[in-house]
Amino acid sequence: xxxxxxxxxxxxxxxxxxxxxxxxxxxxxxxxxxxxxxxxxxxxxxxxxxxxxxxxxxxxxxxxxxxxxxxxxxxxxxxxxxxxxxxxxxxxxxxxxxxxxxxxxxxxxxxxxxxxxxxxxxxxxxxxxxxxxxxxxxxxxxxxxxxxxxxxxxxxxxxxxxxxxxxxxxxxxxxxxxxxxxxxxxxxxx
Numbered sequence: 744x745x746x747x748x749x750x751x752x753x754x755x756x757x758x759x760x761x762x763x764x765x766x767x768x769x770x771x772x773x774x775x776x777x778x779x780x781x782x783x784x785x786x787x788x789x790x791x792x793x794x795x796x797x798x799x800x801x802x803x804x805x806x807x808x809x810x811x812x813x814x815x816x817x818x819x820x821x822x823x824x825x826x827x828x829x830x831x832x833x834x835x836x837x838x839x840x841x842x843x844x845x846x847x848x849x850x851x852x853x854x855x856x857x858x859x860x861x862x863x864x865x866x867x868x869x870x871x872x873x874x875x876x877x878x879x880x881x882x883x884x885x886x887x888x889x890x891x892x893x894x895x896x897x898x899x900x901x902x903x904x905x906x907x908x909x910x911x912x913x914x915x916x917x918x919x920x921x922x923x924x925x926x927x928x929x930x931x932x933x
Contacts, residue, residue: 752790752800754780759797760847768794768855795861798848801836802865806872808833809894813876822882822890823926829873830897830918837905837914846906870895893929897922 758779762771773794777787791797812832816825837845852858874884874891882890901918904910910917 751780751782751786755782755787755790756797756800756844759794760844760851763851764847768851768858795858798851798858799861799865802868805833805836806869808836809869810872810876813873814879816880822877822886823893823922825877825880825882826873826890826894826897827919827922829876829894830901830922831915833898834913834915834918837902839913842905842910845902846908849903849906866895866899869898889929893925894922897925900925 755776759771759776762775762779771794773784773787776794776797777784791800809829809832812829813825816828820828852862870891873894874887877887877890878884897918898921900921901914904917904921905912905914
């Protein structure tokens with residue numbers, strides 16, 4: 744086993760995805776992931792609390808990106824425009840080099856009920872970060888909560904579309920499109 748090599752998190756994620764694809768999520772252990780990655784279990788647990796978290800890593804980072812982008816939006820920005828800035832800022836993390844990995848993650852999550860629940864928890868955490876940042880801008884509830892929920896749904900929609908087979912459109916474009924669709928749909932609710 745190596746002591747240290749670059750891209751440890753990515754190596755663990757790639758090893759986990761390979762194994763999940765070969766044998767299914769439930770049939771893979773942390774020890775097998777670390778063996779495939781050429782790392783130790785101790786290294787694994789420095790990066791992830793359990794094997795589920797391999798699939799959902801980066802939630803805290805995305806929460807900060809969303810909150811920081813909303814805080815940095817120009818003063819006259821509407822809640823939807825501020826959320827749009829958050830989605831645009833997050834899009835920088837979803838380049839073409841990560842698209843194949845995103846597809847693999849989506850496939851694993853789609854096949855496992857417990858992972859669906861974890862995905863919903865992740866979305867709730869991201870929504871809370873956006874709602875908190877909107878409140879700090881002076882957006883009252885329920886507008887802050889609603890804008891954050893729409894932002895979370897736009898993010899999920901964009902990720903789903905981005906990871907569809909054959910998609911070649913950029914995440915940023917898909918996120919802006921999803922947000923615009925959802926904001927327009929709110930006008931039809933009356």
